[in-house]
Amino acid sequence: MELPTTEISEESLDPQDWRALRQLGHRMLDDMFDYLQDIRQRPVWQPAPADVKSRLKKPLPLEPQPLESIYQDFLENILPYSLGNPHPRFWGWVIGNGSATGMLAEMLTAAINSNLFGGNQVGSYVEAQVIDWVKQMLGFPAGASGILVSGASMANLVCLAVARNSEAGFDLRRQGLQAAPARLVLYASRETHSCIKRAVQLLGLGDEALRLIPVNADYQIELDALRETIASDRWLGLRPFCVVGNAGTVNTGAFDDLQALAELCQQEELWFHVDGAFGSLAALSPRLRHLTDGMERADSVALDLHKWMYMPYEIACALVRDPVAHRNTFAENPNYLARAERGLASGSLWPSELGPQLSRGFRALKAWMLIRENGINKYAGLVEQNVSQAGYLAHCIDAHPALERLAPAPLNIVCFRYNPGGLEEAALNRLNQELLIRLQESGAAAPSSTTLGGRFAIRVANSNHRSRKEDFDALVEAAARTGKQVAEEMAL
C-alpha cells in the first residue's frame, strides 16, 4: 500500500449543510412544477444561441462549485434550449412527454438508488409485477418471461438475440455464428424501424441477413413477397429463422397483418417477433385492439413505456414467450455473483439473467407507481384520444385546399405537406422543408419529417398526453399560413 492506512480522511458526498441543500432542493422542485404547469405558455422549442453553447464549454472542474450557481446555469442555459417534448405541440419523431408524477417517481428512484441486478431485494418483485401487468396489457401469456430495458432498440435487440440463439440449430452462444452450417436470415418490411437493422448488425448477422420485404399501399408487409422470399432463401440453402412484424411503423403508424404473420411463422417454423415500440399499446383500447390481433401469438414483443405510456425516459420492455429460451441467452453465474440460500445474495429473481445489463437501475418503480396512479383505463383513453386527434388532423388536412395528406393515418401519425397545386415535386420538397423549419423555429409546433415515395412529408406523431384539439387547429392554421408565405418568398 502506498496510501496511508492509519490517518484516513473522512470526507463524503453528503452536504456540509443539509438544511441549505434541502432548501435548494425544494426550490428546484417548485421551479420544475412551475415549468410543467405553465409549459403551454412557452415556445415548443428554440435553438440555443451560439453564446449559450460556448458558455457550456468549461475546463475540467477541479474544485467544487456552488450548487446554486450550477442550478442557475441549468435554468438559464439548458432548460430553455432542451428538446421541448413535454410541450403540448411537440409531435416530432415518436417521443413521450413524461409527467409531474413521473418526475417524483424518478426522484424516489434516485434516492434509494437500487441496483436491480438481482439478489434479495423487493425491487425485483416490483419489476416482476410490472412485467406481469405488461403481459396482461398486451394479452401475452402469463407464463412468458420479460425484462425492463432502456428503450425499444434494446428490447428489440434482446428479443432478436433470443431468436437467433434459439433458432440457430446449434450452440451459437458457445460456438459463434462462424460455426453456422447455413447463413441465418430474417425478414421484415421496408418500413421497419432502423433499430432492427442495427440489432442485426450488432448480433453479427450483417445487413445482408435482413431481408427487407416490400409493402402495400397501406404500408403493410406484402405477404406474398414474404412467402416467396422465404422459399427462395431456403432453396438457396440459407436458414430463415425469424420474421419481424410491425405493430405501428415509425413512418405512418401502419400495422402489418400480425395474424397472417403468426400463421405464416407457425407454418414455416420461424420465430415471430413483433416490434411494438409504441403501436403495441393500441391493445389497451377495446376500440383499437383489433389492430394488434395476432401479436399475442408472437414469440417475442418489444415495446416502449416512455412513448405511448408517457413515462420519463428510459423505460421499455422485452417479452419472450419461452422463458427458458430467454434465460438461456443471457444467464451467467460467475463466482462473484454466487447465489445463497439466505441473505442479500438469495432471492429467486435475477433480472440480470435476462438481458445484457448487470448493473440496472430501478426503472420498474416509476412504472409501478404511474400505472397504479393513472390506471389502465386512463392510458387506454389517452391512446384513443391521440388516435382521434390524429384522425381529426387528417380530416382538417383533407378539407384544406392547400394541404395534402401523403399517407394513410391508421393510428397516431399523420404525414402531410403544403401543396397549393401546380408545383413540381422538387419545388414542393424544398417548400415543405423550409415550412417545417419555420414551424419549429417560430416555437409554434414541433413535428418532424420523413420521405414517402420521394416526397418530403411533415410528420406529426401524436404520443402527447397534453395535446388538445386547439393545438391541431393551430398547427393547420400555421402550416397553411407559413406555407403560403414560403411559397411567395421562394417565388414559386
Added chain:
Amino acid sequence: MELPTTEISEESLDPQDWRALRQLGHRMLDDMFDYLQDIRQRPVWQPAPADVKSRLKKPLPLEPQPLESIYQDFLENILPYSLGNPHPRFWGWVIGNGSATGMLAEMLTAAINSNLFGGNQVGSYVEAQVIDWVKQMLGFPAGASGILVSGASMANLVCLAVARNSEAGFDLRRQGLQAAPARLVLYASRETHSCIKRAVQLLGLGDEALRLIPVNADYQIELDALRETIASDRWLGLRPFCVVGNAGTVNTGAFDDLQALAELCQQEELWFHVDGAFGSLAALSPRLRHLTDGMERADSVALDLHKWMYMPYEIACALVRDPVAHRNTFAENPNYLARAERGLASGSLWPSELGPQLSRGFRALKAWMLIRENGINKYAGLVEQNVSQAGYLAHCIDAHPALERLAPAPLNIVCFRYNPGGLEEAALNRLNQELLIRLQESGAAAPSSTTLGGRFAIRVANSNHRSRKEDFDALVEAAARTGKQVAEEMAL
C-alpha cells in the same frame, strides 16, 4: 377511422389539483432527505417478509389510485427492503451510493425529460462536455470519441462491437460474421468480468472466441501465456483481433500490466480494449494513477460513473480512440431521422450514431452537475480514501488471529475469511457462508462473496463515499464475533 374525430376527450396526465401534487412532492422530497441524512441509523439491509412480497402482488390496476396511498405503499413496503447501497456499511459486489444532489439532478432530468438521440438541443452539448471531461480524467486523447450508456456492460459491448467491426478485415456490418474467412478470437484474463463474455456472445462471436488466459499470484494476466496463445491461434489459422485488459478486476481489484498489453497489442496489431468499470478511476489520484499506466494507449475504454463516481444509476461511458471507427459501427440515417440545416433536426451532434440506443435519456445532466458540484479533486480524494480504507481493513484482518486475507488488496477490494485454524477447507467454506449471511441479516454490514482457488471469501468492495474508519472496525469486530459463534454452533 373508427374513433370519433369531432368530439374528442381532452384528458391529460397533468394533475387535477396541482397544489395537492406539489404538496405531496415536497413531502416526498423531505422524506428522501431524511432517509439519506439518517441512513447511518438504519440497518444496512433487511429481507422483505413474505407478507410484504405478497402485498406487492396486485391485479392490473384499471382505475386510478390515490398517489398518496401508492407513496405510502412505497414507504412501507419498498423503501425498507431495498438493496441498501446508500448505506455506509454496504460493500457488496461493486455498487455506488448515489447522493442527495444526484437525486436532485435526476428530478430535473425527469422534469425536462429530454430524449438525447440527437437533433438541435443543448443536451447534446452537455453530453459532449461530459465526455470531454471523462477523456481528461483518464488521460485519453482529446480527439477520441465517446458516448454515455447505461453501465459498463453496455460500454464494453459498444467498444467490443467497434473492435470487431474495425478489425474483421471485411465488411462485417454488411456481410455478417458468417462471411468471415477466419474465426475471430480475442483475449482476456480469467479474472475478467462476465460482461465481456456476455458481449462476446451477443456479438455472435461465441464463447469459444474468448481465450481466457491464466493469471499470476497478483491476479494479473500472464503475459507469456497470452503471447503464446496468440501465436498458436495464428498458427491454427484463426484471426486474433483484440486484447481486453483489466483496470481493476471484480474479484480482487487487480490491474493487468496495461503498459505491457499496449506494447503487445501494438506489436501484434490488435485492438487494445480496457475494461475500467471502476478501477480506471484510480487515474484521478496522483498517488494511484500509476496503476492505470498504459490505459491512455488503449483503443477503447469502458467505465462506470455510477460506481466510483457515486452517481445515481444508470451512467457509464464508452471511449473509442478512433472516432471514425466508432461512428462506422453504429451510424444509420433513415428517412424519419433526416438531418436539416436549421430547426429541430439540425445540430452536428447525434449521440445515437455512437451506440445501440436511439431514444436516450439525458443522463449527461447529472454528470455535468455533480462533477462541477464536487470537483475532480474531491473525487480523487474519495477514491484515495476508499483505497486507504481497504488498506486499513486488510491491515486489521492481517493483525487478527482468527481472520485471514485470501488475496492481495491492491485497490478497494478486500477478500478474507474467518479462520480460527485447524479446520478443513470444506468446513471453512460452510462456516464463512453462514458468517456472511449473518452479517447481512443482522443489518450490521453488507459485503458480498466470491470464491478464490476454491476458498469461499467474504468480499468487501469499497466504492462507498459514506464509509468511515469506524465502519470497518465494526465489520472486523462483527466478523470475528459472529465467526466464533457460528463455529461453536456448527460444533467445528
